[in-house]
Amino acid sequence: MQNVSASIALLTSNVLVCLALILLRHSAADASLRSFYLLAANGVAGLLGFLPPRKENELKLDRPSLAVAVWSACYCAEYGIFLVYPRLISLSQLIVCNSLAPLAAVYLSQDARRTHLNASRKLFATAPVLLLLGISYLEGVRSASLSVFAGSILLVVFLTVVCSQSCARYVARTKSPGWSQPRLTILNAVFLAIVLCLVLGTSRIRLLASINMALCLGFGAMVLAIQRLYVYGLKRADPFISAMTLCTIVPISLGMEMIFEHRMLGSAEIILAAGYVLSNAVLAKWATRNGQANDNALV
Numbered sequence: 001m002q003n004v005s006a007s008i009a010l011l012t013s014n015v016l017v018c019l020a021l022i023l024l025r026h027s028a029a030d031a032s033l034r035s036f037y038l039l040a041a042n043g044v045a046g047l048l049g050f051l052p053p054r055k056e057n058e059l060k061l062d063r064p065s066l067a068v069a070v071w072s073a074c075y076c077a078e079y080g081i082f083l084v085y086p087r088l089i090s091l092s093q094l095i096v097c098n099s100l101a102p103l104a105a106v107y108l109s110q111d112a113r114r115t116h117l118n119a120s121r122k123l124f125a126t127a128p129v130l131l132l133l134g135i136s137y138l139e140g141v142r143s144a145s146l147s148v149f150a151g152s153i154l155l156v157v158f159l160t161v162v163c164s165q166s167c168a169r170y171v172a173r174t175k176s177p178g179w180s181q182p183r184l185t186i187l188n189a190v191f192l193a194i195v196l197c198l199v200l201g202t203s204r205i206r207l208l209a210s211i212n213m214a215l216c217l218g219f220g221a222m223v224l225a226i227q228r229l230y231v232y233g234l235k236r237a238d239p240f241i242s243a244m245t246l247c248t249i250v251p252i253s254l255g256m257e258m259i260f261e262h263r264m265l266g267s268a269e270i271i272l273a274a275g276y277v278l279s280n281a282v283l284a285k286w287a288t289r290n291g292q293a294n295d296n297a298l299v
Helices: 002-025 031-049 063-084 091-108 119-126 128-140 148-174 177-200 202-210 213-236 239-246 249-260 267-298
Strands: none
Touching (some): 002 031, 002 213, 002 239, 002 249, 031 177, 031 213, 063 148, 063 177, 091 148, 091 239, 091 249, 128 249, 148 177, 148 213, 177 213, 213 239, 249 267
């Protein structure tokens, strides 16, 4: 049941991420104001996460704290790239990143040692990625070719996502969601403020007069829930199950865009997305059985 509850937490986090991105996209016409909402949301989530004061929230310079800082820096670097080059990378290329990065992070973070899956089921665990790459190919048919510069930017995005998720896995192994979430979101707000100042300059400060405080608080609550569920899922689930569950953000985001933004999807893309979700359900069932068998063997 541990894998089931953790997978549900990660799925819920993915759904909230997609909802937050859609709401953020329609929150303002100006890109800098939308960026400020994301900054404010992380700041609000960070402050809420430190309440009520707990002993574990004491600030220390240790390895988990450094990992949180790298995690946050990579997150903000990825966002900064999209802020600077908003139309350089296509949806199909982002799908490739979101398909391969979670699996790469499992090995880079050494989380693969915690798996209950045997070799054949590990191989099956990587197979659903092919379904997402199929979606990427179908999306890529409609997009422009990748230039050398865009390819370099895409590589940087991929590396930041892998590094971010690797640090997240390390932090999830060593600390609780209540410890990591406020630190991460406060650092996100700080780094995003730096990105905004460098990219947009100080001339956009006038836009702060038009911010909606209710939106800031609403986005902040969503960010808090997203991060708590994300770290909980990484901590509890089998590493390969959590990696594949994280990749469900691809079909979820496509479905959300189809529902809320009337985006047209081909039948082949819908079939591949459904196959991906079903294969994850099979993996979760296998991992749950293996985990129960291992627990019984220890009794």
